[in-house]
Amino acid sequence: SLEVRGALTGTMDTPRTFTRVATRxxxxxxxxxxxxxxxxxxxxxxxxxxxxxxxxxxxxxxGQEIANVTADLPRGAPMIAGAWxxxxxxxxxxxxAFGKPxxxxxxxxxxxxxxxxxxxxxxxxxxxxxxxxxxxxxxxxLVVLGELTIGTEFDLAQSAGGIAVRKLEATxxxxxxxxSVRALQAFEFNWQTREVRxxxxxxxxxxxxxxxxxxxxxxxxxxxxxxxxxxxxGQLVANARSGGVTLRSTAPLRIEGVRVVRAGETLVxxxxxxxxxxADYTPHxxxxxxxxxxxxxxxxxxxTLAAKAGQLAGxxxxxxxxxxxxxDLPALLAQPVAxxxxxxxxxxxVVEFVGSLQTTSEIHAKxxxxxxxxxxx
Numbered sequence: 001s002l003e004v005r006g007a008l009t010g011t012m013d014t015p016r017t018f019t020r021v022a023t024r025x026x027x028x029x030x031x032x033x034x035x036x037x038x039x040x041x042x043x044x045x046x047x048x049x050x051x052x053x054x055x056x057x058x059x060x061x062x063g064q065e066i067a068n069v070t071a072d073l074p075r076g077a078p079m080i081a082g083a084w085x086x087x088x089x090x091x092x093x094x095x096x097a098f099g100k101p102x103x104x105x106x107x108x109x110x111x112x113x114x115x116x117x118x119x120x121x122x123x124x125x126x127x128x129x130x131x132x133x134x135x136x137x138x139x140x141x142l143v144v145l146g147e148l149t150i151g152t153e154f155d156l157a158q159s160a161g162g163i164a165v166r167k168l169e170a171t172x173x174x175x176x177x178x179x180s181v182r183a184l185q186a187f188e189f190n191w192q193t194r195e196v197r198x199x200x201x202x203x204x205x206x207x208x209x210x211x212x213x214x215x216x217x218x219x220x221x222x223x224x225x226x227x228x229x230x231x232x233x234g235q236l237v238a239n240a241r242s243g244g245v246t247l248r249s250t251a252p253l254r255i256e257g258v259r260v261v262r263a264g265e266t267l268v269x270x271x272x273x274x275x276x277x278x279a280d281y282t283p284h285x286x287x288x289x290x291x292x293x294x295x296x297x298x299x300x301x302x303x304t305l306a307a308k309a310g311q312l313a314g315x316x317x318x319x320x321x322x323x324x325x326x327x328d329l330p331a332l333l334a335q336p337v338a339x340x341x342x343x344x345x346x347x348x349x350v351v352e353f354v355g356s357l358q359t360t361s362e363i364h365a366k367x368x369x370x371x372x373x374x375x376x377x
Contacts, residue, residue, distance in 0.1 A: 007024045040059070053073040069082060084112070084124075102137070105131060121158070125166075130150045133147040150170065153170075178211060183206045184205060184206055186199065195283055197243070227258065232253060246278065246281075254275075288308070292305075300328060317358075318356045328348060349367065352365065
């Protein structure tokens, strides 16, 4: 059961004006999971003096302050400026979630903010560290994530036109570091025009490094196919271009020792995958390019793919793709998926394709075989 009591108090200096307004809320939850009961209290106040206005919010759970916000509006000033602080855990708020399960989490952080009096332009900065677990309550497939640790340092500004990133550094880790992202210069994204703006187009916007993203994270979405292998590593950077963003790999995305199994049958055994790719987004459309996707088994390169795909902005625009796939036939036939199909000691297959995906899809392909060789007893 949940019980909430509130009290509103006010102090007036004239019959028409207030010098202070305050609200006190006390919530108490009890039940089989909380035999001792849990209490949560919130105090919110706004006060006016000759020097200006002050605002305060404090939330207390189990005798500990879990949230605090203070702000001041000096007399004649156009902006409200203040500070925020969080130190909250799931156990402190779960009893007040009306029976809805929550993930296990901790959030600790502090910083500053400012805004105009209409709250139409808000800037928030600070540091925030969090841990989160049991995300499977939102989606069963997320059970593979386990406990994550996330750290951020940021300086963000929001307005009616969009969001401005002045500073952003974030890291994610599990048992080992997973990924990190860092803004390399200030930039803005306009919600209405979908444009990205940066002061220096020659400089990179942000960098993303994958230190070791577990390939097992993709497993729940692959249904009856099991994929194992080393963690995903690589580096990407983004640049502003033509009102949009170009994302490209500066160090190939790599997965080593990949093994693919379906219904207990091994299809692919111990191959290494390396990907060099880029993607462009502008308000006029998008394009993605695979400069080289290499799949290698030992010293043999099983296949190489180079491809492009893109779509113009607008309704009912087709996705168009083109590319070339080169396959080393002996190396491919050595994989379990092709075991016993054919024995070749040499040979190469090249597939050149062009496709258009829309209401009606079309794919044209040219297949060439060369240098076929086999042993004849």
